[in-house]
Amino acid sequence: MRRILSLLIIFLAALSVFSTERIVVAVMQDPDFLDPHRAAASGTYEMMFNVFEGLLKPDSKGNVIPAIAESYSISPDGLVYTFKLREGVKFHNGKEVTMNDVLYSLNRLKGSGEVRGLSSDFEKFVSKIEAIGDRTVEITLNTLNTDFLDKFINAIIPADNPDHERNPIGTGPFKFVAYQPGQRVVIAKFNEYWNPDLPLVDEVEFRIIPDNQAALMSFMAGEVQMLPRLDAIQADILMGKYNLISAEQNMVQLMAINLAREPFDDLKVRKAINLAIDKEEIIEIVANGYGTALGSNMSPIMERYYQEGLEDYYKTDVVAAKSLLAQAGYPEGFKTKITVPSNYQFHVDTAQVIVEQLKKVGITAEIELIEWSIWLDRVYTGRDYEMTIVGLTGKLSAYDILKRYLSDYPRNFYNYFNPRYDELVNSAIKQTDIDKKAALFKQAQVLLTEEAVAVYIMDPNFIVALAPNLFGYNVYPLYVQDMSTLYYK
Amino acid sequence: MYIYLRKLFAMLATVFLVSMITFITFEIIPGDPVLARLGVDADEAQIRALSEELGLDEPLSKRFFGWITGLFTGDLGQSIRYSRPVSELILDRLPVTLSLALISMALIVIIGVPLGILSARYGDRLPGISISIVSQIGMAVPSFWTGIILMYIFGLTLRWVSPGGYTPWSVDPVEAFKSLLLPAVAIALPSIATVTRYTRNTVMEQMKNNYVRLAFSKGLKMNAVLFRHVLKNALIPVITVLGMITANILGGSIVIEQVFTLPGVGRLLINAISVRDLPLVQGMVLYISLVIVVTNFLIDIVYTLIDPRIKLR
Numbered sequence A: 001m002r003r004i005l006s007l008l009i010i011f012l013a014a015l016s017v018f019s020t021e022r023i024v025v026a027v028m029q030d031p032d033f034l035d036p037h038r039a040a041a042s043g044t045y046e047m048m049f050n051v052f053e054g055l056l057k058p059d060s061k062g063n064v065i066p067a068i069a070e071s072y073s074i075s076p077d078g079l080v081y082t083f084k085l086r087e088g089v090k091f092h093n094g095k096e097v098t099m100n101d102v103l104y105s106l107n108r109l110k111g112s113g114e115v116r117g118l119s120s121d122f123e124k125f126v127s128k129i130e131a132i133g134d135r136t137v138e139i140t141l142n143t144l145n146t147d148f149l150d151k152f153i154n155a156i157i158p159a160d161n162p163d164h165e166r167n168p169i170g171t172g173p174f175k176f177v178a179y180q181p182g183q184r185v186v187i188a189k190f191n192e193y194w195n196p197d198l199p200l201v202d203e204v205e206f207r208i209i210p211d212n213q214a215a216l217m218s219f220m221a222g223e224v225q226m227l228p229r230l231d232a233i234q235a236d237i238l239m240g241k242y243n244l245i246s247a248e249q250n251m252v253q254l255m256a257i258n259l260a261r262e263p264f265d266d267l268k269v270r271k272a273i274n275l276a277i278d279k280e281e282i283i284e285i286v287a288n289g290y291g292t293a294l295g296s297n298m299s300p301i302m303e304r305y306y307q308e309g310l311e312d313y314y315k316t317d318v319v320a321a322k323s324l325l326a327q328a329g330y331p332e333g334f335k336t337k338i339t340v341p342s343n344y345q346f347h348v349d350t351a352q353v354i355v356e357q358l359k360k361v362g363i364t365a366e367i368e369l370i371e372w373s374i375w376l377d378r379v380y381t382g383r384d385y386e387m388t389i390v391g392l393t394g395k396l397s398a399y400d401i402l403k404r405y406l407s408d409y410p411r412n413f414y415n416y417f418n419p420r421y422d423e424l425v426n427s428a429i430k431q432t433d434i435d436k437k438a439a440l441f442k443q444a445q446v447l448l449t450e451e452a453v454a455v456y457i458m459d460p461n462f463i464v465a466l467a468p469n470l471f472g473y474n475v476y477p478l479y480v481q482d483m484s485t486l487y488y489k
Numbered sequence B: 001m002y003i004y005l006r007k008l009f010a011m012l013a014t015v016f017l018v019s020m021i022t023f024i025t026f027e028i029i030p031g032d033p034v035l036a037r038l039g040v041d042a043d044e045a046q047i048r049a050l051s052e053e054l055g056l057d058e059p060l061s062k063r064f065f066g067w068i069t070g071l072f073t074g075d076l077g078q079s080i081r082y083s084r085p086v087s088e089l090i091l092d093r094l095p096v097t098l099s100l101a102l103i104s105m106a107l108i109v110i111i112g113v114p115l116g117i118l119s120a121r122y123g124d125r126l127p128g129i130s131i132s133i134v135s136q137i138g139m140a141v142p143s144f145w146t147g148i149i150l151m152y153i154f155g156l157t158l159r160w161v162s163p164g165g166y167t168p169w170s171v172d173p174v175e176a177f178k179s180l181l182l183p184a185v186a187i188a189l190p191s192i193a194t195v196t197r198y199t200r201n202t203v204m205e206q207m208k209n210n211y212v213r214l215a216f217s218k219g220l221k222m223n224a225v226l227f228r229h230v231l232k233n234a235l236i237p238v239i240t241v242l243g244m245i246t247a248n249i250l251g252g253s254i255v256i257e258q259v260f261t262l263p264g265v266g267r268l269l270i271n272a273i274s275v276r277d278l279p280l281v282q283g284m285v286l287y288i289s290l291v292i293v294v295t296n297f298l299i300d301i302v303y304t305l306i307d308p309r310i311k312l313r
Helices: A002-018 A042-048 A099-110 A120-125 A148-153 A212-220 A232-238 A267-276 A279-286 A318-327 A345-359 A372-381 A398-405 A419-428 A434-450 B002-028 B033-038 B044-054 B060-072 B086-121 B126-140 B143-157 B173-207 B210-217 B222-250 B254-259 B265-274 B278-306
Strands: A022-027 A056-058 A064-066 A069-074 A080-085 A126-132 A136-141 A174-180 A184-189 A203-208 A243-247 A251-257 A291-293 A335-341 A364-370 A387-393 A454-460 A462-466
Touching: A022 A042, A022 A212, A056 A148, A064 A069, A064 A148, A069 A148, A080 A148, A099 A120, A099 A126, A099 A136, A120 A126, A120 A148, A120 B044, A212 A232, A212 B143, A212 B254, A232 A243, A232 A462, A251 A345, A267 A318, A267 A345, A279 A291, A279 A345, A279 A454, A335 A345, A335 A372, A345 A364, A345 A387, A345 A454, A364 A372, A372 A387, A372 B033, A398 A419, A398 A434, A419 A434, A434 A454, B002 B060, B002 B278, B033 B044, B060 B278, B086 B126, B086 B173, B086 B222, B086 B265, B086 B278, B126 B173, B143 B173, B143 B254, B173 B222, B173 B254, B210 B222, B222 B278, B254 B265, B265 B278
Parallel strands: A022 A203, A335 A364, A335 A387
Antiparallel strands: A056 A064, A069 A080, A080 A136, A126 A136, A174 A184, A184 A203, A243 A462, A251 A387, A251 A454, A291 A454
């Protein structure tokens, strides 16, 4: 009897040694596509960042570092990018990454012959993709775009995978295991990852919990070990009991003003609105202080390109706002509507504070709540709105952030058309000199502020809660969760 | 046989009408499934690729009849949002909803009906009055609130169950039952209250009838009268209510599934509507209309079993 018992104990002990280390992360929504070239949603990238890699990949500082490529060089004229492939990088199916896979992936983005590409940037800028030997690839641009390097974070995928959607295969530290719609995305440690030190845990489950309250309860009960994107109330509840990490997240929360609509076509009116709004108060009330005030469409986390001081360009001044309104012909103010996507409580709360602030200068704003899919269709694509509040997630490239205001940008929902702005931004990406480039991008930001194109509110802090024994979290200036460095202690 | 054919025809007509209305509604309401899937950061090239794949620019009538013909070959189409067969998505969710319905219906019948009888039996004495007050409260409290409170008590404080963690039956039946019990209770409570009140009222109604007086004058005791004579007559309306509740739960307890993060059909329906996934919504509508038609049919059969005077017509 005793022998059986001791055997049992040994068996149990062995079991606990070999038991898998697993992290459950709460996420809000389903991935849009598992196929990395077809996926657009930030919520998807957040998860699949761990599965796919490009020739390059972003690091937590917001730089791009070699991944499948081991090194790269850019020709002096800035048009030719040369990548040398790393030896022995393997796909999750065990096959080595070949030049064929690299060419297949890049051509899938660019499009070839009859088949259209899946990335309009590759379609527009890349003129030639060429293999030189079997370890070097050369990409030639047709127009200078000094932010194009960031595009090479696009995933390299195996050419012989018949279905990238049902069975996504990449080279990242984790391999895809399963996706159950509305329930979970499961990824597991890839044992042959080119960096043998990573990842540290065996399995990660992204559990799809759309309800905030339910996610919080699951976290507190220990069912979920990592809860990203806490709101201020949740952060207060968890404060002191759990490990919370908070940082700027490279997001721009703004109130867009439809410049094609009266009275917003008048600069004085837009300035008055900017003067009426007190960002600090919004940050205090809506984000409980967890936010950084902005003055233009750039978060301070984009150090190199961020124009300082713009957040104080419009100091809250009710008297000045009223007199500007009077000059514009609205001494009594006017009535307007703020259209807000109802699924973003954060923006809804912001709208409520703004309504009160606008009231002080005589503008009566009414909040119109609409569904997210209607917002995308009617406001974002159809540009049918007066004012709206939204958060735009950050990009690695300052050009990708600022191009939203270009006259020919398909989703320029601000209806901002300024040739001078177009010139600034378009000439900035042609600058190979980084300081000159930064100076031009900064001028573009100043222009947005001076012209009061929108009310730039804040970069709401990113707050993540971790189980007490979970360590190694890295904050990125991107919408990603890097699970590879996390470990239990 | 004829009766079944007629029922089948009525069912088909219902489904056809409901589907057509859904198609037209989706045509009218704003929102584009391609944009809804890809979101703010969609690239023009990605939008183009998805739109071409879906073929949404075809006329409404063509798409509708395409869907109907697909139906006859058992093909519900492909979900726009999830790029998977609609039938696969719904079948995946059914076990959760079915077990949830089964557990909560068991609770409702086992607790609701006896409580109602008890309450009628002791009509204006303490047990009757207290049951009636409690059931009044039970009906007034929304189930999502009960859900959150239950989760707080049993999940966070007592730690008997783990909130937000659904375990499928195939993995661990005990855990599966534990993860379904609380939501089932939350769904059942208001319905228990309804059934209790309904049973109480119909029983008391029946007690006024002449056959009851006759039974008493025959010298039967209260319990004998109640269980042998009254109950059979009183059950007919109660079964109608139970049928309605069943159909409701099978159609998806949207709020409870959201609160407990259960992957049931209710959450699927909400997702499908919010991303304008017409094929998936159509599939769900088909499922729900089937549930309602079939439940009604079953209730009709139960009627005939309880009361032989009732005939299917």
